[in-house]
Amino acid sequence: MKYIDEFNDPALARRLLDEISATATRPWALMEVCGGQTHSIIRHGIDQLLPEQIELIHGPGCPVCVTPLDVIDQALEIASRPDVIFCSFGDMLRVPGSDRDLFRVKGEGGDVRVVYSPLDALELARKNPDRQVVFFAIGFETTAPANAMAAHQARRLGLTNFSLLVSHVRVPPAIEAIMTSPVCRVQGFLAAGHVCSVMGTAEYPALAERFGVPLVVTGFEPLDILEGIRRAVRQLERGEHRVENAYARAVREDGNPAAMRMIEEVFEVTDRNWRGIGRIPSSGWRLTEAFRAYDAEHRFDVGGIRTEEPAECRSGEVLQGLIKPTECGAFGTTCTPRTPLGATMVSSEGACAAYYLYRRMNGPTPQAARATREEMNPVA
């Protein structure tokens, strides 16, 4: 299959691994920003195949994991209302709020529906004019254009019963927050290819220069990731810090200008809380004043919620690359995909879920991994 099989070739993978080994003369710590890349790394055992000097640190790039607890609690409150149809992607349903999750709200009679696009939610609003339809609009630069398009379409259609509960986050300010942390060990980044396919790479040279780190735009297949590592290590060994595009089949320097125009028409930059990490300046988007009528937080007046995180969950440290999931005492015991204490164990891009699926007790059988995946997403 074009564009998949070519990037799984074991002989080429061996060659790249040999080249990385020959290049690395001392220890280097690289962060893969995106949870999709984390899953690919753990699933294919890339971290175990690399020479000892190369450490991969898992980053905060999982949209489900970083959606803050107060917004999850807002979602739970809105979804509990009898006049509301609450729409979300499947992996948000098991994400724990302060005292329950959307799956439980659904079990208690809430009209919570799994959709595959915000435009599905828009269609529901069109067909149910007597109900309020709310879409849970989370994610990075990758999902923002479609959510912006939904708000745009709702206004064009004159829908008054559609709104978005928005919790969008942006990658470049997160990289800045990681690099300015006093405990940061990251020396180079594998930048998420799908994010750059939307936003381009224009924001990255300033970050590479300011922090003296290579930023290599990287895809998601095993050879993509090995090539990203090879280029980052080569730069580090040469004392360079540039932006390189190792995902040219999907990423252009100016990204997707039409998608960016749609985002800029509907959203404006704002400060955002990241679950487990805290507030990062200018790290999110919210609806502009012109689209405020489609903002569920305003429509349902759910500000000022008090939240409570489970004390034993260390997902904030996992998301900042400070510990590996298996270093958490609850991993695989009190915290599993069926009984998650944190979002990183639920999300299909969460680091704890990746280790549970592929690394638990030296890796479960393929059948067990399949069953665990079904466990993680029972209603999708």
Ligand code: SF4
């Ligand atoms: S294993 Fe569970 S409790 Fe531990 S950090 Fe991950 S999500 Fe939190």
